Amino acid sequence: MGDNTVSTYTYNPHSSRRRKARWSERLGHFAPQILLIIGIAGLLGGIALLAAKAGHAGLPFSVGLTAIMARIWWRSELAALAPKPAGSTNELHDLLPADILAGWSQTLGRNEFWTLLAKSWQARFIIIRMQLALDRVEPVDSPPNYDQIWDQAVLLAQESGFTQLDSGTLLIAWLESDPAFKAVLTEAKLGHDDLVRMIGWIGRLKRFEDQEKPLYGGFARDWAVGFAPLLAKYGQNFSQQIEAAGQQFARQERINQLDTLVSALAGGNGSVAIIGEVGIGKTALLYGLADHLLQSPGTAPLSGHQVIALNASVLLALADQPGSLERIMLALFSEANHAGNIIVALDEAQLFFGQGTGAVNLSQVLLPILQARAIRIVLTLTPGDWQNLKSTNAAMSSLVTPLILAEPNEHEVINLLADRALTIEPRGTWTTYQALREAYRLSGRFFQDEANPGRALKLLAAATNQVVNGCITDVSVQRAVEGQLGVKVEKATTQEADVLLHLEELIHERMINQTHAVKAVSAALRRSRAGVSSPNRPVGSFLFLGPTGVGKTELAKSLAAICYGSEDHMVRLDMSEYQQPADVSRLLEAAAENPQSFLTKVRTAPFCVVLLDEIEKAHPNILNLLLQMLDEGSLTDTAGKSASFKEAIVIATSNAGADEIRKHISAGEELDDFADAFNDLLISAGTFKPELINRFDDIILFRPLKPEELGQVVLLMIGDVNKTLANQDIKVELTSEAVAILVSKGNDPRLGARPMRRMIQRQVEDSVAARILNGSAKAGDIIKLDAPDVA
Amino acid sequence: MVMWEFLTWWYGPGWSRLGRNTLRHIKRSYLGFSVPILLRTLFEPWRRIISTGSQTIAERLRAVLDNLISRGVGFVVRVIALAAAGIIILGTAVFGIISIVIWPLMPASVLILLVWGIIR
Numbered sequence: 001m002g003d004n005t006v007s008t009y010t011y012n013p014h015s016s017r018r019r020k021a022r023w024s025e026r027l028g029h030f031a032p033q034i035l036l037i038i039g040i041a042g043l044l045g046g047i048a049l050l051a052a053k054a055g056h057a058g059l060p061f062s063v064g065l066t067a068i069m070a071r072i073w074w075r076s077e078l079a080a081l082a083p084k085p086a087g088s089t090n091e092l093h094d095l096l097p098a099d100i101l102a103g104w105s106q107t108l109g110r111n112e113f114w115t116l117l118a119k120s121w122q123a124r125f126i127i128i129r130m131q132l133a134l135d136r137v138e139p140v141d142s143p144p145n146y147d148q149i150w151d152q153a154v155l156l157a158q159e160s161g162f163t164q165l166d167s168g169t170l171l172i173a174w175l176e177s178d179p180a181f182k183a184v185l186t187e188a189k190l191g192h193d194d195l196v197r198m199i200g201w202i203g204r205l206k207r208f209e210d211q212e213k214p215l216y217g218g219f220a221r222d223w224a225v226g227f228a229p230l231l232a233k234y235g236q237n238f239s240q241q242i243e244a245a246g247q248q249f250a251r252q253e254r255i256n257q258l259d260t261l262v263s264a265l266a267g268g269n270g271s272v273a274i275i276g277e278v279g280i281g282k283t284a285l286l287y288g289l290a291d292h293l294l295q296s297p298g299t300a301p302l303s304g305h306q307v308i309a310l311n312a313s314v315l316l317a318l319a320d321q322p323g324s325l326e327r328i329m330l331a332l333f334s335e336a337n338h339a340g341n342i343i344v345a346l347d348e349a350q351l352f353f354g355q356g357t358g359a360v361n362l363s364q365v366l367l368p369i370l371q372a373r374a375i376r377i378v379l380t381l382t383p384g385d386w387q388n389l390k391s392t393n394a395a396m397s398s399l400v401t402p403l404i405l406a407e408p409n410e411h412e413v414i415n416l417l418a419d420r421a422l423t424i425e426p427r428g429t430w431t432t433y434q435a436l437r438e439a440y441r442l443s444g445r446f447f448q449d450e451a452n453p454g455r456a457l458k459l460l461a462a463a464t465n466q467v468v469n470g471c472i473t474d475v476s477v478q479r480a481v482e483g484q485l486g487v488k489v490e491k492a493t494t495q496e497a498d499v500l501l502h503l504e505e506l507i508h509e510r511m512i513n514q515t516h517a518v519k520a521v522s523a524a525l526r527r528s529r530a531g532v533s534s535p536n537r538p539v540g541s542f543l544f545l546g547p548t549g550v551g552k553t554e555l556a557k558s559l560a561a562i563c564y565g566s567e568d569h570m571v572r573l574d575m576s577e578y579q580q581p582a583d584v585s586r587l588l589e590a591a592a593e594n595p596q597s598f599l600t601k602v603r604t605a606p607f608c609v610v611l612l613d614e615i616e617k618a619h620p621n622i623l624n625l626l627l628q629m630l631d632e633g634s635l636t637d638t639a640g641k642s643a644s645f646k647e648a649i650v651i652a653t654s655n656a657g658a659d660e661i662r663k664h665i666s667a668g669e670e671l672d673d674f675a676d677a678f679n680d681l682l683i684s685a686g687t688f689k690p691e692l693i694n695r696f697d698d699i700i701l702f703r704p705l706k707p708e709e710l711g712q713v714v715l716l717m718i719g720d721v722n723k724t725l726a727n728q729d730i731k732v733e734l735t736s737e738a739v740a741i742l743v744s745k746g747n748d749p750r751l752g753a754r755p756m757r758r759m760i761q762r763q764v765e766d767s768v769a770a771r772i773l774n775g776s777a778k779a780g781d782i783i784k785l786d787a788p789d790v791a
Numbered sequence: 792m793v794m795w796e797f798l799t800w801w802y803g804p805g806w807s808r809l810g811r812n813t814l815r816h817i818k819r820s821y822l823g824f825s826v827p828i829l830l831r832t833l834f835e836p837w838r839r840i841i842s843t844g845s846q847t848i849a850e851r852l853r854a855v856l857d858n859l860i861s862r863g864v865g866f867v868v869r870v871i872a873l874a875a876a877g878i879i880i881l882g883t884a885v886f887g888i889i890s891i892v893i894w895p896l897m898p899a900s901v902l903i904l905l906v907w908g909i910i911r
Contacts, residue, residue, distance in 0.1 A: 020796060046904075058908025062901045069801070069897055076808060077800050218825030220872050223865070224832035226839035298827040340839060 008090055009150055011106065015093035017081055018101050024078035025102035032079075035071035039064045085163035086154040095150070097166045109141045113174075122168030122202050130198060130433050131188050131473065137180055148177040159196050162203030169199050189434065197411070198433060201418045216243055216294045217304050226339040230332055231308050234315065238290035238345070239306035254285055257405060258292050261285065261378075264401040265343065266301035271370055271377040273349070273397075275386045276405030279454020282380040283309075285405065286345050289378075293343075305341045305376070312351035329365045337374050349379035353389060353396075363393055370399040384592075384639050413440050413453045417460055421472075424461055431472040435463060438474035442481050442489060448644055449603060485607055486565055500526050503562065510558040511551045512712040516671055517544065517700040518555065521649070524697055525563060537633045541650040541695065543615070543688075545678075546702025547658035549754030553611065556651045560609040563649065571601045571648075572611040575618035584621050590639035599635055599643040606647040615652040616687050623692055626652075630695040652696070656687045662704055671701045710743045710756065717760045725768070729779040732768055737787035763790040798898060806894055813887025820883050824876030829869045836861035837868065 012018070024031075042064020049057035081098035089095055096104065103116045114134075117123045127134065153173035157163050172195045175181040185191075231237075264272045274282045290307040297303060310332065319325035336342040346352050354361030369375060379400060381389065390397040408416070414436050421431035443455040450458070459480055466476035466483070478489045499506065503522035504515075511518070524540030544552040560570040578587060589597035602608065612618075612626070629635050633646040657678060664674045679699055683690050693699060705713065714734070722731055734742070746759035767789055771777035821827075840861045842854035 016796060019792065023793065023796075055911055056908050058904040058906070058911065060908070062904035062908055065897065065901050065904065069901070070797075073797055073800060073805070076805060215819065215822050218823045218828065220825035220829050220869070223825075223838065223868065223872075224828065224835050298831070304828070338839060 009092045009095075009147065010090055011092040013093075013105065015091075017098070018093045020078050021081055021098040021102035024074065024081065024098060027074060027078070031074050032071050035067045035074065038067035039071060042067060083164050086157035086165055087163065092150065095154075095165060097164075097170075100167055100170060106143070106146065108143055110144050111141065113144060117167050117171045117174075120167035122166050123171045125202060126168050126171055126198055128430050128432075128471070129201075130190060130194075131471070132175070132184055133187060134181075134184060137184060140180065144174060144178055149174045152177040156196060156199055160199040160203060162199060162207075166202070166206070168202045172199060193411070194433060194437070197414055197418070200415060201433075204415075204419060205422070213246075214295050217298070221304050222341075225304075225341040226335075228308075228335045228339040228342060230328075230335050231339070231342065231344075234318065234328070234332065235308040235310050235344075237306060237308050238287050239294055239308075242287065242291050242294060254281065254288055254405075257285060257403065258288050261289055261403055262292065262302060264403060265376050265378070269370075269399055269401050270373045270375075271379070271400045273379040273381055273386060273389075273400045273402050274405060275381050275383055275402055277382055277407070277451035279450030279452065279458075280405050280407055281453060282405060283347060286347070286378065286380070289343070302343070302376075305343050307343045307345055307378075308336070309345040309347045310352075312346075312348065326362065326365050329362055333365075333369050333375055343376045343378060345378045345380070347380050349381050350385035350388065353393060363396060367393075367396055367399075370396060407451050408453055410440060413456055416453045417456055420457060421460060425464055425472060426467070429464070429467050429470055429472055431460070431464075432474070434474040435472045435477050436460065438477040439463065442477055445644070445646065446481055446485060446489075446606060448606075448642060485605070499562070500530075506562050507555065507558045510561070510716070511554045512709045512716065513705065514551050514555065514702055517542075517551075517702060520698045520700055521555065521559060525559075525649070535646060538610075538630065538645045538648050538650045541630050541697045542652070543693070543696045543699045544651060544653045544702060545657060545682075545699065546655070546661055547704050548655055549748075549756075550702040550705055552651075552653045552702055553613075556609050556611045556653075559649055559651075564607045564609070569605060569607060570609045570611055571598065571605075572613065573598060574613050575615050575622070575652075576613075578618045578622045581619055581621050583619060584625065585638060587622060587625065588635065588637050590637040590641065592639060597637070599637045599641075602645060602648065603641070603643040606644055608648050610645065610648050610650045612650070612652040614654060616654045616656045620689075623689070627691060627695055654687075657682055661701060665703050671703055675699070675701055707743055707747060710747055711739050713756055714739050714742050714746075714760065717756065718764065721760065721765060721768070728772070730768070730772070730777055731782045732764060733782055733784045734764075734790070735784070735786045738785050738790045741787050741790050801898060802895060806891070809887075809891055809894055813884070813891065816883045816887065817880055820876065820880045824872060824879065826873065826876050826880075829873050829876070833866060833869050833873075834862055835865055837865035 042060045042062075044064075045060030046057045046064060049055065049060065081101075083097055084091075084094045086095065093101060097120075099120055100116060104113070108116070118127075126132070149170060150173075153165050153169050156173055156176070157165055157169050160169075162169075175185060176192065176195055185195075261272055261274070274285055276282050286307055286309065293302050293305045293307070315325060315328060318328055333344065336344050352362045352366065354363070366377075370377065377400070383404075386397070386402065417436040417439055418433070421436060425431045439456045439460040440452070443450075443452070443459040447455040447459065449455075459477060460472075462480035462484065463472050463476040466472070466479040468475050481489050500522075503525060504518050507518045507522065508515075521540060521542060524542075528539040544555070546552060556570060557567045561567045573587075577583070587598055589599070591597065591600040591603075594600070602610065615623070615626075618626075625635060629645050630650065634642045634644050636642045660678060660681065661671075664678075665671075678701065679693060682688050683693060718732055718734055725731065742756070742759055742763060745763070746756035748755050764785060767785065768777065768783055771783060777783050836858060842857040845851040845854040
């Protein structure tokens, strides 16, 4: 009866479900309110007529009752026509969501189908959050290939785990299966995995909205447990916070670990150490535990238990007399024991065992409590702190069950970001899917101090302050990174592209000649910012070879200033201080051992020039580490934390073979004429191993400066002096004779331009200072120095 | 057709849904009043207020008395709560049963009221 076969799908336009969907559509969304008003009015009208003994009271009663029955039907059935799970049937009238089923027909054109989909919140959610520029798609009137859309929708639904088709799934299936939308997806940088994640995002949101309000154990839950006023005063009651906040979206993470945690707390030692890197979600797991226990049925283990966290710093602040801290702790644990339903969480537990800043050593208090197993305790620790505890307090560590948290994968982190985004985005703004992906990507590159999902969440939260056209986009995330680190991560703008294209000229404003070196480093930077070079290695790595005072360090400083905004973005290591095998550990010192260590500096400011001075003097073991740094773009410190060099420009300098360079240049040769032979010479002489030489992007030879170039150096240095004097409105100028004298006096073939700085200081700055002090130079003056002034 | 679909639902899934909803409301009242917890802890001391650490016989007797009072208070409060829960649950159940009984009569009532309204 009226069955039409559409390829593998059967569709009955006269099916009961479709009819109901159409009635529901016709009644509209205001149907319950209108029917309720009619119902009440009818009943009241009937009562009024009865009271007035006016007769015909049955009429309004029957109208009112009909309206009420219709309302019940609408709410209970018509508005809730759930489709069957994808894959369970081929009958479209059972498979399609009701809102689509009501308006769909096999001949429906693309525009009409699009209008139908766009009515749903799911489709609008997708279009806005995925930033789909659908208006750019050429309008076509013919119907889309529905068969392909249903097939794709079924696959997507099964893959996402949310098997009931909705308008969002259908829209995504259409976008993915129709070649007309390929450009839209490409422009929005969206692939299949992204689309599946989007379906999951909507599915989780819908599931959350459909959930019934939890009861959290009922009003008499706490009548059988003791009072805990001290814990309420000094602790942070996670359970109470959850109850007060009510049901929250995005609190459905780490379900497996929750089960393990509950089992470990309920049985065994009764105490657990949650071990994971900073940002991995240890505290979030405690909140998850509190939520889980509040919602557990009365028969479940630990049902109704509350999680109360103690903070070491707060407790330390309370201890005003010797021994008072121990007394407070004992009182708190005694209270927890008496209450009978408290799980004490020691967040950042190392602080209770005397490790780290602001720590107190309460091992002697905690050990007997753990041994007695009367109170359930959860410690949160980083792997390093857990190792420390095991080595320094084996008795205590043996009393707790370790629960190691693994870092979630990309899929899990993005899902978590998606759910959290809905709770952290400011009212009236939309976090786009691309922003979530960018937060994951950039936090991985730039905030390696923390683990995921913490680092990605923090970055996403920071991006909420960078709203672009009402949305939190990938650009918002990039700007958040730029704001925090002071570096460029956005796609090169026209202005920046201009800087990159004219990098050589900009560098030459700061240094003289060495055109080959300047050209090589400029090209490397252009490759990096254009996204051409490998993202897994440093932006550029160069070995600068040449005599002292020819501009090697100056070029490094110029790069730091031009590329990273300031000369301060340079981490400099004098490799002559790393000549012993034992110096390896000093190079790899962790932040805890030395907050100013090399790797800590790079980790906190990854956008920098790493300058390794006199590299030939370093111990071979150190050079082996540099191989790893150049190859993999990272080094790992003694605490096992890695520091990334992927945003750094690594420059190693060496004077090795300086005399050889001078000899060649004196003989009238150009650098290119002997560069290869020179490199071979350094390898054959054993100065550098070939594997190290080969790791650098370029080996750059610097030649000694000629007298006329030294003259230009003098003028650059005078420019610096003038910058300093600018606030006094005084300017210094040198005659050409004065410059010549300074060059002849400051030139040392062995030290290059290095003595020039001293010469300027002595001959120019001293002279200017004397004139300012004796009043012969005042604001607005130009001090002109001639040969006798600098002789 | 609308009437047929409506009546099919009303006397089929709609009626059974009403039954399920009644049971759900009873269950929520049961849990909302913490009935399982109240029953399990009926004779336990009120908020675990108990006396411990007694040495002498007099102190022990005093502790036993204190604990008995605590349990007595707990028992009374819980019994009152259980009674309140019982009333609410019973009310919900009665209301549910009445609804289940009235439910099938409602469509016919519309007709009766309509006819009554027309003739009187």
